[in-house]
Structure formats: C-alpha cells, structure tokens
C-alpha cells in the first residue's frame with residue numbers, strides 16, 4: 001500500500017484534503033501521477049446527492065504520467081503520458097467485453113470511483129488525487145499533439161458522446177442537434193463538426209451564440225423560445241441530449257427527423273415518453289454511457305489527428321469546491337480541469 005493526497009467528501013458537503021491508500025502494484029498495474037483531472041457534472045451529483053454517507057473521492061477523466069509499472073506490463077514505460085477514464089476494469093469474458101464494449105459489461109464495469117475493485121473488494125477512489133493505480137488495459141496512450149489539461153475531459157465527456165455519434169453514423173450529410181452546451185455538449189459539437197456533420201446547438205442561453213459559431217456549429221436554437229423550437233421541427237437526424245437534470249423529452253423528440261434518433265446521455269433515470277412522439281416519424285430513443293476500450297483509443301487518435309481538446313478553465317486543485325459551486329450554477333465554459341500539482 002502507498003499513501004497519496006486526495007480530495008474526499010466531508011460531512012460539510014464539501015471536499016476536504018485527505019491522505020488515502022492506493023494498492024501495491026499487481027503485475028498488470030500502472031502507477032500514474034495524476035496531473036490534470038476534469039470536473040464532470042457526475043462528480044457534482046456524487047458529492048451533492050450522496051445518500052449512503054460513503055466517502056467518495058470523485059474524478060474520472062484524468063491525464064498524467066506513468067510512475068511505476070507492474071512486472072507483467074509491456075505496453076507502457078515509466079514516464080509515458082497516459083489518460084484514464086471512468087472505467088478501470090471489467091470481467092473481460094462476457095459477450096459485451098468480447099465485443100469491445102467493456103462499458104456495458106454484464107458483470108458491471110468497475111468504475112474509477114464509487115466502484116468495487118474486482119480482486120481485493122475495496123472501494124475505488126477517483127482521480128481528484130495525486131496518484132492512481134490502474135490496470136494497464138484501462139490506461140490509454142495520450143497522443144503527443146494533445147495538451148494534457150484539455151485532453152483530460154475527453155476521457156469521460158468526450159467518449160460519452162463519441163460512442164453514440166459513431167454508432168449513429170454521424171458524418172457528412174447528417175444533421176445533428178446537441179441539447180445543452182456544457183462539458184459533454186461542447187465536445188459533442190466539436191466531434192460532430194470534425195466528423196463532417198451539420199451541427200446545431202439547443203441551449204437555454206442566447207448568450208452562447210458566439211461560442212456556438214466558434215465551436216463550428218451553424219446555429220443556436222434557444223430552447224426557451226417556443227417559436228425557435230417550432231421552426232426546428234423534424235430537422236435533425238440525430239439529437240444528442242446532454243441536459244443534466246430530469247426533463248420532458250417531447251420538445252426534443254419533435255426536433256428529430258423521419259427515422260432519426262434522440263439519444264439521451266445527460267440525465268440518467270426514469271423518464272416518461274409519449275409513444276406518439278416516437279410514432280410520428282418512426283423515431284428512436286436511445287442512450288449511451290462511457291465507452292469501450294477500442295472506441296476510447298479511437299477517440300484519442302481522432303482527437304490527436306484533428307487537434308481536438310476541451311475548452312477548459314484550469315484551476316489549482318485547492319479550488320475544487322469553488323469549481324463544483326460554479327458548475328452547479330452553470331458558470332463554466334466549458335469544463336473545469338484541476339491541476340493536481342498543488343497536492
């Protein structure tokens with residue numbers, strides 16, 4: 001076991017610095033120095049909506065450098081730049097794992113935090129820490145072209161929108177609308193634009209119009225304006241909904257074109273759907289989350305080739321509580337990334 005400093009939940013509802021233990025390296029483990037970790041809305045949910053009182057160290061999109069390798073590791077060496085996302089293990093043998101969809105493992109994938117290690121049964125503690133120990137299969141080479149702070153959010157926000165974009169064959173000639181311009185949303189825009197699609201943003205905020213253009217989208221549809229929503233009826237083959245709270249899906253289903261799909265990746269939980277909204281136009285409703293190892297590596301290659309990283313505001317990790325408060329207020333353009341060098 002080795003100790004490292006981390007930000008963990010406290011009774012105050014804030015995160016506090018603490019010493020935590022990381023396991024000793026197994027033959028297929030890497031020790032990783034965490035340099036940059038993105039702040040995902042899921043971290044906010046996990047800090048603010050805790051019901052069981054369990055201690056959480058959030059953080060599941062990080063980049064850093066390999067500091068130690070287990071005896072059986074061949075793909076990495078000490079000093080390599082690596083990236084780690086929100087899954088750190090899976091059974092490796094079920095039908096989903098065999099298809100490269102470890103994110104849908106029948107035995108449930110081990111989450112980077114709030115999960116349970118498959119070998120020693122200890123709770124996993126996340127990347128708001130100076131060090132992490134990860135099985136080498138779930139670490140990715142960080143392409144040299146990518147800035148490590150801007151690349152960190154690719155490992156959760158990016159891959160969560162990349163898999164559905166690819167599965168729904170987004171590319172030239174396809175019309176895509178991204179609902180909610182936050183961490184997931186702004187990366188969905190960049191990726192869909194780079195894939196060659198015609199992209200629009202649906203946001204509550206008309207003040208994001210300049211950003212919408214800069215990100216490469218063609219238009220902003222203000223979701224609080226009924227007339228703008230009505231004018232956008234059935235115009236999109238794919239609508240990616242990244243809104244972070246429970247909401248009515250019907251206004252967004254109405255934007256979907258004949259045989260198109262609304263993919264709901266933001267709010268995960270019960271939703272009521274009027275099937276007539278699907279019937280009219282033979283529409284589909286889908287969801288997705290995280291990504292398999294193959295798709296994650298593909299995303300990083302694609303971003304390396306196209307120079308895509310998140311728009312980030314980098315803060316020292318000591319400002320983590322301020323970052324969470326501002327994320328809760330929607331005061332972020334478009335991802336906070338914590339610089340862990342102060343730990």
Ligand SMILES: NC(=O)c1ccc[n+]([C@@H]2O[C@H](COP(=O)([O-])OP(=O)(O)OC[C@H]3O[C@@H](n4cnc5c(N)ncnc54)[C@H](OP(=O)(O)O)[C@@H]3O)[C@@H](O)[C@H]2O)c1
Pocket residue numbers: 039040041042043045156157160179180181182183184185202203204205208242243244245265266267268288289290327330334
């Ligand atoms: N499926 C997965 O595996 C997965 C992975 C990562 C995250 N998530 C979830 O995805 C959601 C988005 O995460 P994120 O990190 O992108 O969050 P974020 O940066 O806060 O962005 C969410 C966006 O949703 C919109 N929004 C927020 N509150 C709203 C409200 N009350 N009404 C209407 N729109 C609202 C806002 O867009 P506008 O202001 O532009 O309207 C906001 O920018 C979270 O719920 C997170 O837990 C899921």
Ligand SMILES: [Zn+2]
Pocket residue numbers: 040041042043060086156157
């Ligand atoms: Zn996340």
Ligand SMILES: [Zn+2]
Pocket residue numbers: 090091092093094095096097102104105106107
């Ligand atoms: Zn599996």
